[in-house]
């Protein structure tokens with residue numbers, strides 16, 4: 001490669017003048033490939049653009065046979081060009097024909113070219129084409145050459161999306177079912193229901209100028225914009241809605257940290273240096289970041305893509321001076337549609353009208369989800385092909401209890417949504433009115449209903465539901481949303497906030513249950529075949545005792561002068577529990593040594609989630625103050641049935657006789673040993689399942705906040721004596737499940753399930 005290319009600025013200028021020269025788009029493209037080939041001393045330069053249906057079509061070439069233009073078409077994933085599009089990353093080969101994915105198309109005559117460099121043409125994170133250079137001589141292209149081609153492709157992306165080459169609708173791809181009512185399914189990220197017109201989150205800003213006139217000036221524009229953006233973030237952090245602190249504020253603070261990331265700034269400056277305008281430089285680096293981060297298996301890193309997208313868009317807007325309409329004004333009930341949304345961007349929307357969010361990506365622990373939950377906005381995520389099924393202004397109903405999104409709903413869906421909403425509102429009002437009533441059966445048996453929590457935003461539910469306390473505080477949630485290991489004092493603050501919010505009610509803190517599907521960003525890990533049965537929870541804690549020690553220390557500090565309930569997860573044998581207790585006792589002694597106020601009492605419990613422990617109940621129950629049955633895990637091990645596998649979701653029923661007999665045995669042992677036992681798995685939150693559980697003798701259930709009302713209602717309509725007789729006669733049934741007969745029983749006896 002010659003000096004020309006080590007001066008990408010020169011090449012950019014030439015491209016710029018081609019693009020500014022007028023004429024048909026196709027002619028410009030033909031000239032563009034010629035200029036690139038000349039400047040990069042390549043025998044071939046070709047541009048493939050995406051067409052509907054995942055097809056890449058050769059749009060222009062210098063060097064390949066002319067008759068191939070608009071004839072050669074490859075599917076995404078097919079051949080080397082398809083591979084670049086599939087991965088969204090450059091491909092640099094000195095011997096292209098030897099690559100296993102090489103496909104020869106006779107009409108192109110490309111078999112004589114050995115070296116191949118292909119880069120994706122990216123636009124808003126989507127591959128809209130592939131730019132290729134080829135040479136006869138086998139050679140590997142140098143990193144600066146790859147970099148130069150990427151810069152060019154970014155300039156090209158603007159030409160492509162200008163709509164002059166492929167019309168925009170086609171680029172939007174497969175918009176086939178527009179017009180028809182569609183139901184899309186996803187995953188519930190934040191519960192609730194909401195409806196409104198679709199509004200597209202617009203992270204894509206239009207970049208009108210890509211090539212710099214004056215590099216120094218662009219550098220100043222970039223610097224100024226960075227400063228302005230940081231100022232905006234500071235203001236956002238002071239937003240009155242976040243004034244009370246909590247993890248959503250921490251999220252924004254982490255996010256602010258990204259805004260100061262040196263690596264990110266350096267790369268943008270280098271792009272400006274290569275001749276791009278400030279906005280084009282930000283965009284180029286963001287496209288690259290996105291492509292790179294999307295390939296990283298770590299879900300935490302992938303979730304941060306949205307944070308960076310958000311920052312980049314914000315920055316571009318500032319550079320282009322279109323901050324005026326930054327705060328998106330909504331005038332009617334709206335549903336936000338996006339691939340993903342950054343946490344700060346969400347706060348730019350008018351909360352009064354924002355009724356729901358639907359995302360193509362997203363996850364339960366994504367920062368945006370946490371903020372949305374704090375704002376009480378339902379979120380459904382992981383909706384495939386969302387953006388191709390919805391158009392701005394269309395009516396959308398989001399039902400985040402069933403994870404359904406209704407686009408252009410039919411009249412009967414709207415009607416049923418309306419009545420569901422009314423029923424739901426009415427039910428909520430009734431549950432709220434019943435919050436002070438005891439969960440007591442018709443024949444006077446009292447059940448204690450606790451709630452599960454994990455984030456500070458869950459705490460107000462304690463009062464709203466009238467739960468007896470927090471039966472399971474999943475401490476790991478806090479760790480999952482934190483980029484670094486929370487320090488002792490940070491942890492203390494959180495635990496103290498939970499205890500303060502609970503007042504006289506108990507809070508059962510479960511020590512870290514990380515690993516499995518709950519990955520934390522700061523703990524390196526190996527891929528495991530069976531993560532649920534792998535290095536997780538107490539296994540990590542005992543192998544990394546400092547982690548557990550610090551957590552116990554924070555819990556002890558937080559509970560000074562109060563009763564601390566602490567519970568260990570995934571205990572498989574009594575010996576494991578003893579090791580945990582030894583660490584706890586050391587920490588209690590340490591309090592004395594440092595003259596710290598201790599809790600008035602420390603109650604120690606453990607989760608029963610691993611079946612092996614149930615064969616040691618006699619010893620175990622002498623060593624603990626309480627037991628909590630975690631049926632979510634316990635049942636997956638009991639049936640050898642992965643709890644996260646959709647194929648197995650309905651395979652076994654939790655109201656199967658062997659489950660009931662097993663739980664009955666555990667509950668009886670606890671009663672005999674006089675040790676309180678709670679069930680804290682999801683099962684306890686479903687009224688019909690809860691009915692079976694109380695009949696087995698469970699007197700304490702810990703359920704999600706939204707389940708407290710319905711379960712209490714069931715309890716208050718049941719006659720325990722009759723129910724118990726019925727259950728005990730069914731526990732030995734040979735059936736797959738007693739669910740149907742229990743449902744009939746409920747109907748016949750007027751039980752509200």
Ligand code: PEP
Nearest residue numbers: 630631632633634680681
């Ligand atoms: C359980 O396994 O039942 C439980 C409550 O723990 P988690 O769902 O957090 O694994």
Ligand code: MG
Nearest residue numbers: 609630632633
């Ligand atoms: Mg569990």
